[in-house]
Amino acid sequence: xxxxxxxxxxxxxxxxxxxxxxxxxxxxxxxxxxxxxxxxxxxxxxxxxxxxxxxxxxxxxxxxxxxxxxxxxxxxxxxxxxxxxxxxxxxxxxxxxxxxxxxxxxxxxxxxxxxxxxxxxxxxxxxxxxxxxxxxxxxxxxxxxxxxxxxxxxxxxxxxxxxxxxxxx
Ligand SMILES: [Fe+2]
Ligand SMILES: [Fe+2]
Numbered sequence: 001x002x003x004x005x006x007x008x009x010x011x012x013x014x015x016x017x018x019x020x021x022x023x024x025x026x027x028x029x030x031x032x033x034x035x036x037x038x039x040x041x042x043x044x045x046x047x048x049x050x051x052x053x054x055x056x057x058x059x060x061x062x063x064x065x066x067x068x069x070x071x072x073x074x075x076x077x078x079x080x081x082x083x084x085x086x087x088x089x090x091x092x093x094x095x096x097x098x099x100x101x102x103x104x105x106x107x108x109x110x111x112x113x114x115x116x117x118x119x120x121x122x123x124x125x126x127x128x129x130x131x132x133x134x135x136x137x138x139x140x141x142x143x144x145x146x147x148x149x150x151x152x153x154x155x156x157x158x159x160x161x162x163x164x165x166x167x168x169x
Pocket of ligand 2: 024123
């Protein structure tokens with residue numbers, strides 16, 4: 001099965017009953033779209049990162065003492081889209097102390113891990129902008145302090161959040 005962006009938005013709307021978390025989810029989806037346009041990604045991968053961006057924290061709606069929220073997101077998303085589930089489970093692993101640890105990512109393709117980096121950096125940038133009231137540029141710098149991301153992905157995020165090249169994409 002594959003999810004499209006409308007379906008991902010409907011799932012977020014239906015499942016996420018905490019407004020700040022719902023807004024964060026949609027904001028991360030938009031950041032992922034901006035990065036996808038700038039890299040650029042093809043249409044199939046753009047769909048995947050936007051859907052995974054919107055649904056990365058879905059697992060927070062089902063707190064579980066044995067699993068991280070990323071793993072819960074995976075368990076909830078696998079019924080809809082295997083690739084979106086794989087991308088979501090990575091979203092706290094591109095940092096000095098990966099959560100869950102990297103062993104749990106066996107089976108996640110290299111391609112989906114790279115798409116997972118996009119969700120991960122967009123997640124951090126949005127968190128710094130929203131929770132810590134950082135400017136987009138400062139949020140980008142904070143997100144990279146503990147994050148381990150490919151240079152082209154970092155460049156695309158910086159280009160989007162600063163809008164330095166406006167919207168040629
Ligand atoms: Fe998360
Ligand atoms: Fe998040």
